[in-house]
Amino acid sequence: MVGGSEQQAKDLIAQAQKKLNSWSFFGPSNKYEDAAEIYEKAGNMFKLAQQWTQAGDAFTEAAKLYQRGSSAKFEGSRAYESAAKCYKRQDPSGAVKALKEAIALDQDGGNFRAAARHYQEVAELYEGELDNAKGAYEAYSQASDLFLADDSPALANKCMLKVAQIAAELEMYEVAIEKFEKVAAASVDDALLKWSLKEYFLKAGLCHLCTGDMVRTHQALNSYCSMDMSFETTREYILLKGVAESVDNGDLDQFTHVVKDYDKLTRLDSWKTAILLKIKRTVDSDDLR
Numbered sequence: 001m002v003g004g005s006e007q008q009a010k011d012l013i014a015q016a017q018k019k020l021n022s023w024s025f026f027g028p029s030n031k032y033e034d035a036a037e038i039y040e041k042a043g044n045m046f047k048l049a050q051q052w053t054q055a056g057d058a059f060t061e062a063a064k065l066y067q068r069g070s071s072a073k074f075e076g077s078r079a080y081e082s083a084a085k086c087y088k089r090q091d092p093s094g095a096v097k098a099l100k101e102a103i104a105l106d107q108d109g110g111n112f113r114a115a116a117r118h119y120q121e122v123a124e125l126y127e128g129e130l131d132n133a134k135g136a137y138e139a140y141s142q143a144s145d146l147f148l149a150d151d152s153p154a155l156a157n158k159c160m161l162k163v164a165q166i167a168a169e170l171e172m173y174e175v176a177i178e179k180f181e182k183v184a185a186a187s188v189d190d191a192l193l194k195w196s197l198k199e200y201f202l203k204a205g206l207c208h209l210c211t212g213d214m215v216r217t218h219q220a221l222n223s224y225c226s227m228d229m230s231f232e233t234t235r236e237y238i239l240l241k242g243v244a245e246s247v248d249n250g251d252l253d254q255f256t257h258v259v260k261d262y263d264k265l266t267r268l269d270s271w272k273t274a275i276l277l278k279i280k281r282t283v284d285s286d287d288l289r
Contacts, residue, residue: 006054009045012038013058020065036065036079043082052089059083060098073109077102081118092129096122107146116146120159127166137166157183164203165271173207177220180204188227197228202236206275209243212282217244235262243276247283255283 016038019031039062046055063079080102087094099118106115123139126132140162147156164179184200187193201224208217221240225232242258245251259276262268268276 005045005048006051009042009049009051009054009058012042012045016042016061030069032065032069033075036062036069036075039065040079040082043086047086052086053091053094056083056086056091056094056098059086060101063098063101067105073105073111077105077109077111077114080105084118084121088125092125096125096130099125112146112150113152116143116150116152116155116159119143119146123159123162127162133166133170137163137170140166153186157186161200164207168203168207168210168275169271171210173210176207177204177211180207184224184227194228198231198234198236201228201231202240203272205236205240206243206272206279209240209247209279210275214244214248235266238262243279247279250283252280252283255280 016035019035019038022031039058043055043058043062046052046058059079059082063076063083066076066079069075080098084095084098084102087098099122103115103118103122106112106118119139120143123136123143126135126139140159144156144159144163147153147159160179160183164176164183167173167179168176180200180203184197184204187197187200205217205221205224208220211217221237221244225237231237239258239262242261243255246255246258259268
């Protein structure tokens with residue numbers, strides 16, 4: 001069955017080529033769209049045969065042909081999206097390339113939601129298989145901007161949190177602080193999002209501590225308590241306050257005690273652990289002086 005599907009795909013490509021070489025009474029645009037549809041069928045047959053790269057190539061060819069016809073934007077973007085799904089199986093870089101082609105068509109056609117979604121996919125590929133933090137940071141930033149242009153603030157904020165998280169990993173603390181605080185400010189008056197405030201404040205506060213500017217760090221903590229009166233009673237605030245004091249005093253034992261106390265009841269994830277280790281090094285160096 002698999003071999004049969006592959007042969008069918010090749011036969012369809014030959015049929016598409018024949019269509020392209022033929023004269024059409026309805027003009028060239030119709031010819032390109034007909035051939036594109038046949039290439040899409042070939043792509044689906046390659047998928048059945050589990051020939052993922054060939055399937056991706058067939059969908060890419062379909063996308064290019066749609067662009068030469070009259071339905072360039074929507075159909076072309078959709079074909080590139082199909083190509084990316086196939087390339088993802090074996091060639092993440094190829095998937096990124098196809099998605100970027102789709103994004104160009106989406107933006108050109110004013111379809112910001114689709115472009116944002118495709119940027120999000122690019123970011124996930126960079127973050128995962130391709131291990132490219134800088135690429136992921138830029139793609140999530142673009143996705144966030146496009147979701148805002150589409151008037152989808154919740155989706156924009158979700159991407160903005162990823163931007164902030166990766167910015168901190170890249171030691172771009174000022175950017176991380178700005179993004180975490182921006183999402184927090186947007187969540188203050190939203191009953192559904194308010195429960196997440198302590199998490200945003202915690203992450204922004206940890207980034208402040210990484211900058212080494214303790215005056216600004218204490219100002220930020222006071223500001224968070226003003227934005228949400230209940231924050232002062234949370235374990236997140238107690239952790240930030242305790243860590244800030246340990247940095248002020250150069251007291252490594254206090255730092256360790258405060259972090260352990262928090263971790264007993266609320267397990268620290270890998271991101272917070274990495275940030276706290278960076279802060280710990282500053283306490284350690286203070287202690288040595």
